[in-house]
Amino acid sequence: MKVSDNTAISMPMRNLISIVITVAIGVWGYFGIVERVTRLETSDQLMSSDLLKKAEQTPKNLEIFMLIEELFKQTDKQQEALDKNIHTQIKLDHLEEQLTKALNDIEKIKDKVRKNGNSH
Structure with a gap:
């Protein structure tokens, strides 16, 4: 079997749509998690810098x-x-x-x- 960009695949449209939707949901979930982790890290850094500023004694x-x-x-x-x-x-x-x-x-x-x- 030769595979190229012109190779035809016979698949029901329902399966193709479900695969595309599953991939889209997976990508959306992944980026949501990455965004949440980034937000938490930023919040942690801001709190750490505020804490260090307040801990400094004049x-x-x-x-x-x-x-x-x-x-x-x-x-x-x-x-x-x-x-x-x-x-x-x-x-x-x-x-x-x-x-x-x-x-x-x-x-x-x-x-x-x-x-x-x-x-x-």
Whole structure:
């Protein structure tokens, strides 16, 4: 069988039309997918460039962040000092209670000594 540009093919017209329509739908679908992928890639690149622009920190922002960090350090130091003072206050309160109790005990002992007639 010799095939050339003059070779005749006997095929029903219905089959030829269905083949052409199938190829057309396939080509249309392929280009639709390519268009969608291109659009998504472009959108991704635009978002990436916007994100990089927003992520850049100006010297003013860096200075603010340094000040905030310094304030946090100072706050931590003050909190530690406050915690120590709270413990000191608790110790002082406890010592005051013990001193009051000791004074009361001394007064009771003095009263007992006076009742026994051995006062000085």
